[in-house]
Amino acid sequence: MIAENALVAYKNRPALVKEKAADKILIAILGGEQLKVREKDIEPVHPGPVRDFSGIEVTGDMENSGAVREAWELLAGQGQVSLQELAELAFGEYSPAAAWAAFRLLLDGLYFTGTPNAISPRQREDVEAGEKKREEKQRETGERDRFLERLRSRRLDLPHDGGDDARFMQDVEALAYGKSPKSRTMKDMGLSETPEDAHALLLDAGFWTVQINPHPARFGLSTVSAKHNPGPLPEEERRDLTHMAAFAIDSPWSNDPDDAVSIETGAGKTVLYVHVADPAAVIAADSPAEREARDRGATLYLPEGSSRMLADEALPLFALGLSEKSPALTFKITLGEDGEIDDTEIFPSVVKVRRLTYEAADTLMDGAGNGDDGAGNGDDSAGNVSVANDSAVLRDLNALAERNCRRRTNAGAVNIDLPETHISIEDGTVRITPIVPYRSAGLVRECMLLAGEGAGIWAAGRRGQQAGTILPFPYVGQETGDIPNDVLPGMAGFYQLRRCMRPRALSTKPSRHWGLGMDTYTQVTSPLRRYTDLLAHLQIRALLRQEAGLLRQEAGLPGGREPLSTDEVSARLGAGEAAAAAVVQAERASRTHWIMVYLTDKKDSVWDAVALEKKGNRWALMIPALALETQVPLRKDIAPNDEVKLVLKSVNIPRGEAVFVAQE
DSSP states (O other): OOOTTOEEEETTEEEEEEEEOSSOEEEEETTSOEEEEOGGGEEEEEOOOOOSOTTOSSSOTTTTSHHHHHHHHHHTTSOOBOHHHHHHHHHSSOOHHHHHHHHHHHHHOSSEEEETTEEEEOOHHHHHHHHHHHHHHHHHHHHHHHHHHHHHTTOOOOGGGTOOGGGGGHHHHHHHTTSOSOOHHHHHTTOOOSHHHHHHHHHHTTSSOTTOOOHHHHTTOOSSOOOOOOOOOOOOOOEEOTTSOEEEEEOTTOOOOOEEEEEEEETTEEEEEEEEOOGGGTOOTTSHHHHHHHHHOBOEEETTEEEOSSOTTHHHHHSTTSSSSEEEEEEEEEEOTTSOEEEEEEEEEEEOEEEEEHHHHHHHHTTOSSOOOSSSOOOOOTTSOOHHHHHHHHHHHHHHHHHHHHHHHHTTOOOOOOOOEEEEEETTEEEEEEOOOOHHHHHHHHHHHHHHHHHHHHHHTSBOSSTTOBOOOOEEEEOOOOOOSSOOSHHHHHHHHHHHOOOEEEESSOOOBTTTTBSSOBOOSOTTTBHHHHHHHHHHHHHHHHHTTOOHHHHTOSOOSOSOOHHHHHHHHHHHHHHHHHHHHHHHHHHHHHHHHHHTTOTTOEEEEEEEEEETTEEEEEETTTTEEEEEEOSSOOOTTOEEEEEEEEEETTTTEEEEEEOO
16 A cells, blocks of 8 residues: 555656545645546655655666675575665665665666566676667767867868768768758757758858758759660761861860751752750660660769769760761751741761860851861861861851741740859869850850751651551740830840749640740751650650551561550659659759859959849849859939849858848
8 A cells, every 4th residue: 555655657657645535636846736546557666755746766776786786696596585685785874865775776677677666686697788888888988078169169180180070070060961850969969950050060160161062962953974875886877978077166164965966958948957965875664774865864963073864885886976976866957948847857877076165166257267176186187078168068057046036026035135144163262254155155056946946847647556646755835924014125134034933834735835935846957865855766766666567576676666655654654753853953053052162252342233123121132253143232213134243151061041231
């Protein structure tokens, strides 16, 4: 029976019996709370009388004394004892404090097990294993406490100094990389468990440098290229177009050219040839290389390097102009006098491609220079067309491009021209270079758009596996945006238009692309860089072989199947586009990261900006030299497109924020 004023345990906490009734017992819990409980809900510890909790609990000092182990050794191999006997043996008395300490020994479970009325000593091997584990934990706790002190004082012992604090920072890194939502170290430091705050701590503690970019990992992306080598080219018939002047025109930093252009004119017709890298000649649906490309969605381009959608070994095999002759899938687009597409033919080819930078192409269009392509291989070797002929071909291509741009504009296309920059890392230094709007960049854009339009029309006119059905194909559409009646001129107007743009939509059925001014459009010119382009090539290749009456197995070509069904194309579109969206987000966040790194040592520098739009008491502004948009409160009255001088006041790399103020 439990008497009033007895010391009992309620849910392993000390309690005092205050009153007894027939079915309930009133107890007071350490801390002042009183409860009515059943007798079976409490365990007797000491009969009392105990008036208060003085001397009871909570430090555990008594249980940690050496007498406890001596008591266990004395009881080892013997029978069971009571709580009173254990208290007397371990602590020399059966006081309320000693009784509670003995009860805590039972709860602790290292030396004893059982119930208060029947306590047994644990086996020696179990005790020794428990003691070892506890010692290791205590040692680890001590090491961790010392680590936290070093972290607070920002004096970590890092591997390059012979220290091992890196092991304690792994959870902070995992949080900063987005690989874990929690961090014990951040919690112990009293910091928010967010990737941004983890990044800030890693920088502040000197564990990371600003050169570490965590954003690709946060989006689950690999920073190494795909691993599955698609393999060698199969033997197949290819149309020889090596007699044509073919140009792969791109930025000087591009090293994976996957499209080139040629042109023929005469008899009221203009024929555009867009030669595209041909990895679908080797890669089949559901092959390891195709699945890997689908999982990646696109090549990840970062200032610090690229991780390719296809294996690095595919580049010299398929990229155009890296060898004397290149395999290609050629889109032959015949244009009428009105600039509309009369016919599109698609076929495997072999081409001789000359690589040019945009600057070199513009120079050639003007008939100047010696034909140097700007990439260090300007020697006009035997068999290459003359500089004069190159100039004429490029001028014809440019005339075609300008006409097509007018055609699209008349059809409602929206043309947006906002500043762009190229960011590179050279010997650890960030360099930001404004991208010059070369005419040849527009030339390439319009030719690629014509290839996409022609391929879309071509595919829409083909039939799939079932009679009467359109070939399932990755078409790109865009709904009409809400364009304001009065669009502002200049950069502010382009900013307005961009805000009106709707997201693009992928579908297996053709639809109008409002922003491009096209009734049918797809993307086919970057199968080395974008998965949806590769998917389009897989369907084109399959249909070409089907129309030629060739089974892939009989031709010795990869795949062994007909064109993919609607459901198969839809599933691949969804997977590839989701992966590509992560790539876009990671590239955007990475650009911001490197811009912040670039600005870190430029506090109080002055920047030219252009006013775009007023938002409350702030203005959205564009800094062209950085291609960076920012918002700044301005006291003076300004208008859209006005130029403003901004002063950089602070930079926060983890949050991707730079604070500018208007120059007084």
